[in-house]
Amino acid sequence: MKQRQEHDLLGSRTLPAEVLWGIHTLRAVENFPVTGQRPDKQLIHSYGLVKLSCIRTARTSNLWRLPPDRMDALEAACGELADGLHDDSIVIDTLSGGAGTSLNMNVNEVITNRALHLLGHTPGDYDCISPLDDANIFQSTNDTFPTALRHAAIVLLRALEQQLVSLQEAFIEKEKEFADVVKVGRTEMQDAVLTTLGREMGAYAEAFARDRWRIYKCEERLRTVNLGGTAIGTGIAAPRSYIFGVVDTLSEVSGIGFARAENLFEATQNVEVFAEVSGILSACAVSLQKCANDLRFLSSGPDAGIGEITLPARQAGSSIMPGKVNPVIPEAVVQAALSAQGLHGTLCSAAATGHLELNPFLPLIADTLLQELRLITAAVTMLDTACVRGISANRERCRHLVESSRAVATALLPALGYAKLTDIVMRAAASGKTVQQLVIDEGLLDEAQFRALTSPEAVCRLGTPFTADPGATR
Numbered sequence: 001m002k003q004r005q006e007h008d009l010l011g012s013r014t015l016p017a018e019v020l021w022g023i024h025t026l027r028a029v030e031n032f033p034v035t036g037q038r039p040d041k042q043l044i045h046s047y048g049l050v051k052l053s054c055i056r057t058a059r060t061s062n063l064w065r066l067p068p069d070r071m072d073a074l075e076a077a078c079g080e081l082a083d084g085l086h087d088d089s090i091v092i093d094t095l096s097g098g099a100g101t102s103l104n105m106n107v108n109e110v111i112t113n114r115a116l117h118l119l120g121h122t123p124g125d126y127d128c129i130s131p132l133d134d135a136n137i138f139q140s141t142n143d144t145f146p147t148a149l150r151h152a153a154i155v156l157l158r159a160l161e162q163q164l165v166s167l168q169e170a171f172i173e174k175e176k177e178f179a180d181v182v183k184v185g186r187t188e189m190q191d192a193v194l195t196t197l198g199r200e201m202g203a204y205a206e207a208f209a210r211d212r213w214r215i216y217k218c219e220e221r222l223r224t225v226n227l228g229g230t231a232i233g234t235g236i237a238a239p240r241s242y243i244f245g246v247v248d249t250l251s252e253v254s255g256i257g258f259a260r261a262e263n264l265f266e267a268t269q270n271v272e273v274f275a276e277v278s279g280i281l282s283a284c285a286v287s288l289q290k291c292a293n294d295l296r297f298l299s300s301g302p303d304a305g306i307g308e309i310t311l312p313a314r315q316a317g318s319s320i321m322p323g324k325v326n327p328v329i330p331e332a333v334v335q336a337a338l339s340a341q342g343l344h345g346t347l348c349s350a351a352a353t354g355h356l357e358l359n360p361f362l363p364l365i366a367d368t369l370l371q372e373l374r375l376i377t378a379a380v381t382m383l384d385t386a387c388v389r390g391i392s393a394n395r396e397r398c399r400h401l402v403e404s405s406r407a408v409a410t411a412l413l414p415a416l417g418y419a420k421l422t423d424i425v426m427r428a429a430a431s432g433k434t435v436q437q438l439v440i441d442e443g444l445l446d447e448a449q450f451r452a453l454t455s456p457e458a459v460c461r462l463g464t465p466f467t468a469d470p471g472a473t474r
Helices: 023-031 041-060 068-082 102-118 139-179 197-222 241-254 264-267 272-297 328-352 364-386 395-404 416-431 435-441 447-453 457-460
Strands: 003-008 011-016 182-187 188-195
Touching: 003 023, 003 447, 011 023, 023 182, 023 188, 041 068, 041 102, 041 364, 102 182, 139 197, 139 264, 139 272, 182 395, 182 457, 188 197, 188 416, 188 457, 197 272, 197 457, 241 328, 272 328, 272 364, 328 364, 395 457, 416 435, 435 447
Parallel strands: none
Antiparallel strands: 003 011, 182 188
16 A cells, blocks of 8 residues: 655654545544544535635635635635535544544645645645645634534534424324314323314424424524634634635525624633523424323323324334334434433533633534434434324224213313212212213203213313303203
């Protein structure tokens, strides 16, 4: 294998001749064998866009003396990185010391050596283009890394928002489909009052609509960046024209309306915005966990449980119990939601542990935030396409539970009153008869009156209509 030599402040190292990464990346790979995982691909692509914005803006400065063809080659290399063509050359571990410097240098070396390829040079010919003086012109890890993370998070947030819209629509369809299915509503795992299966589905739709709105608003929090602030937000080693122009360029190349932070120094110090966004994602995970567990409960049995709904059968449920089918999609959703909530706790600790002018734990913040986003997006997609859209109502089971449950008594309160219904409920429990049988047999209500009080319209309306004398029928 052909090899090349590269040098840094610690000495010389030998690398494979044709790889796009260099000595800084090699040392990072050796120093940080932490997770065995590489950085999120969207973070890599976003870093390519950030680098493209920096290099394109630097071209307008009279302080960068690189010939135009070399600048062109660097821009082309950045575009390729943003398009995902060099993911295999980003080889560092997702976690590393140095506040993200290892990823920044891996990116710098890849775009430099790719640019050298485009110019007909061999990798490592840094007299032609330098990964530090050129690919990193007017930049620092401390402003490029968090900017790339913000862009990556926005891209993934937009994808999550669209999936939440689809999940919301799936529940709305079920709300319409099950609007006429009266069922027993439950509080504290006990029969409570009548409702409809459609109303339950509509409540899930509303919860995810709220999550979707909160996630949509997250983008506003991430659009303010510290790009141009370089090391600690003072813009040292960068011209003022670059500082004032680079964020506008990023907006142009990304199609996202970024804004430069008014206080670059503060924006470099503090990263609590990522904890805020993570908190909103964690709230969405709570909604997912609650909903998925409800679906498991409502489909339990199917013979010896509640069994009001049937979930799509996705796979055989047991290696020993014939015919068993488990609610595997909701179970996977719950696990993803729990994992996301754990990642939120880790991210908050990392965000709070920064010191003075920089948070050195940005690699962990990036890893946890992007993992959260991908986990929740996957869970939402699974729940939508592999579960909710295939839910069917067990109408006869719902009707049987309504007719046999003492919870039906509450629907009769306006007509019969609390005391009389308490007596009926107690006698129903002792005799084995249903509340419906007793009130009709005893002439307290006829069947039409009973059906009217327990109809889908009656149990779903807001409030209860009373006669002029609420006690007239008691």
